[in-house]
Amino acid sequence: MRALAAALSARLARWYRSPLSWRLVFGVVAALAGVLWRLLMGGDPGAYAYTAFYLPVLVASFAGGAMSGALALLLGAVAAQFWLAPMQGMQDALALLTFLATNGAIIFVGEAFQRTLTHVDNLETRHAMERLAAQNAMLAEQFGNVARAAPGVVFSFRLDATGFGSCPYLAENVRTVLGVEPQEIEGDAAPLLRRIDPEDAERLRASFAASAAHMTMLREAFRFDHPTKGRISLETQARPVRQADGAVVWHGYAQDVTERKLDETARRDAERALEQRIVELERANERLARFAYVASHDLQEPLRKVVAFSQMLDAAVAAADYADVAHAGEVMRRSALRARELVDDLLVYSRLTDAxxxxxxRDLRVEIQSALTDLSELIEESKADIHLDAPNIEFSVDPPQFARLMHNLVSNAIKFRRPGETPRIAISSRIADGMLRLSVSDEGVGFETKYAHAIFEPFKRLHSKAQFPGTGIGLAICKTIADRHGWTLTACSQPQQGAIFELAMPIDGPT
Structure with missing residues (x-):
């Protein structure tokens, strides 16, 4: 019953707050109903002329309020006086006064009833609003606590039709995440937008425009200039909502992902380093396989000589043939030195692969000059004419390995000179196709173009050891050093027209 009474009182209260015209219409209808009822009763029209209007006025007063009841009372009195029973004496006047007084009291009570119901409804409405406000406050507090505890910042970003941006809502932790006070950007987001990295700003504007045009989720990553942390990386995602005035409001979340980006970068660098190392090991295994085959063949030659001439030495000693003893001893000494030289070069080659x-x-010109200084004795002995044309340009290098590479290229150019001629060597560099290209050219004996790749294989020789002594591993070492640095080493030559060795290095730093 209480629930039914509350529901009815709420409906009546809403009716009482309805426009005045409807209540006037209700009063007129109530008066007409009284007249119709009196006509249907029949009998003398003057008898009980006012009786038919008590119920309509009562209904009009309690249902439509004082205005409806008063209008029904007035129309009923007019109808009774001028149509049903015109006043003819004191008795009729007394009846009219009684009718007016009684119904006036009814109207007063009805108005009081109406006001009571309205007050009750207003009180219920106020209590409901208070409860709703309390719930909203509690939810806002809970949401604020969650937003403050989150690693990122919850925000609302508004962009009006003119392109003006503001931030109607920002979680309190915006001070930590973005380094700004909420009130600084609440009305104008320009101070915040100016801190976005210029290289990312245009892309971010395009993403916002696309999201606003198609009402799609915004997902972006960009760099941000934090007042205290410096350059940080942010990721954001937000859902757009179109406003009635044409503006668009994005409700979303922004998070500092700098540490994660650094971890990802470190992981990618480690993966690239691992991949590079795998490639190097595969190359090294391939080179060592060829090396092992060739080295075993080359080492067998001096060892066979040592074995053979040791037997000759035994026979010469037994025969007291001192000339054969001396010859066998000299051959064995040269063979042993040859074997030691091969082993030394093998150790150098293997160390380059593993180190x-x-x-x-480093400065390119300085490093080349340093390598030439180490070769000064050989250069002076051969009277080599070396021309250096290299700028002071920085590059990334392992200095000892670069020194060995230059040492081998220059010493090869000196060794393979044409008989009776002074070695002339030109060392130059240039920048072409985004690469730093360093070349070492000579005017020596050269070689056929078809051997341009074979000369970089270990122990690969194009000339006799008697004419040009050596182990044949110098250029293989150069190729290994170049490969490990990510450089490209190539050779170009023609017989008796000299050779050109070119090293192509990526430009990976300021010049």
Missing amino acids: PLKLQR
């Missing part, structure tokens, strides 16, 4: 690179930023 980690220690890259440094």
